[in-house]
Amino acid sequence: MSTSDGKVIGGGLSPYLLPFVFLMVLQGSEDRKPIWNLLGCLVLIVLASPSAMALNHRPKQVLQRLFSGLPTFSTSNDSVITRLETNNDMEEVLDGVGGGAINEKKREFNRLTEDNNNETHNETQQLESSGSQYDPSNRQAHLFHALEGLTRYPNYLQRWQEEDIDRLETTLEERLTMVRQQKQTLQRKRTAIQSLVQIVLAESPNKERWQKLLQPCQTWQEVRERILDPKAAEAIFQSKMFSSKYNKTIPTVEAVVKGDTRVNLDAECLEGLLDEEMYDVFSFRLLSLEFCKDLRDFIKELASASETKEDLREFGRRPFNLDLVGLGWVNDLLFHLVMKPVARQLFLQSEGLMSDLDWRHGYIAGYSATPDGTGKPRDRLVVHTDDSECTLNINIGDVFEGGLLEFRGLRGTEEEGQLMGTFEPQMGLAVIHVGRHFHDVTKVTKGDRFAFIIWARSWGGIRSEKCPCCWLNRREGSTCICGARWN
């Protein structure tokens, strides 16, 4: 038995009772003098006191240690009763456990309140005063929890403490401010970049070349001649979908670029095109050398033009978002015509994409042995996974040494982090890999290196099923709430 503050009552009283029981027995024997009886009692009281004190004031840890030597028993009433019946000697001790071991939370609380040690006392105060540790601003899981709850239950917040609702509200407001600020900055940049492109188009000695580059292809003939490597063109246009022998209504370029028509490429045709470089990394010839050079030179010119504009200097030092410079149509063409059908063949099952890729982000990343800030801001890229389900990486030159692509296993697998192979980029050659395949670019030791990258996601598929907190490369330890696999 125990009081609400954890003092053991049953265990403490019985040692005091013992002398009186003894006294009563002695009273019963008539050949003793009452004075001796009394003296005997006093001696027994003195002897029994220390053990009574010890039981009464013994900290609960000691009791706990005592019990740790006993066979464990579950909290079900049956097993407690069995123990009480089979071990009468332990009755008082078991009584002591009743309030603690069976209710672990209470035991912990009692231990803290009993202890006069300052440190523990502070801890107790903290425990009592801090209350809920709901922290949506720092814990993504807490924020997602609320977002999920709000859409699931009509009166979800009814069960919440007021201060937790305030924390949630503040965090959502902070995030909304971030969205608005980034949207505003992006809009400002977009307008500035558009005017930069106009200036380059008006003043550059290469203006006709750039005007042509920005003009979307109208026909498949143009796509074949302007954009594609002959090997890629062969695989695409020999597929039944693009062959008039099998298909009477070949889709227009516009319909494909807009995503109005789903492209299917024949497995036999892709087999002739694709090489498996290493586990889950495939290479294939994709872009014509001419198109690679156009893309690269255009970006280089924009980068150096941006250096003269204060608000655009940062633009020239980061990967170039092709949507912002008027080349979104190239992203769309490669995404719908190549990336989706190839990814469907290669990764649909292994990655559980379930449905097609439906989102893309295309950019040019520049590197140099002598980084200069104009489109070539670095000489290497650290090990990372991409913000994508699937990545298409096409080297677009220049002449360089070093700058190898290393692959280091898929996030969430046993091979994670292990070097699986090295790929040597070549102009016009593409690699396609899943976004969660760890990779890096080794140091460029000579010349400049440019890569045209498209990241693609499946919002309609896997991303509608899985937690998004794992987008982060630098997530805290391995604390993601949905496991290590998702990037």
Ligand SMILES: O=C(O)CCC(=O)C(=O)O
């Ligand atoms: O430059 C490359 O080849 C790789 C770039 C890359 O991995 C990235 O931008 O995520």
Ligand SMILES: [Fe+2]
């Ligand atoms: Fe990457």
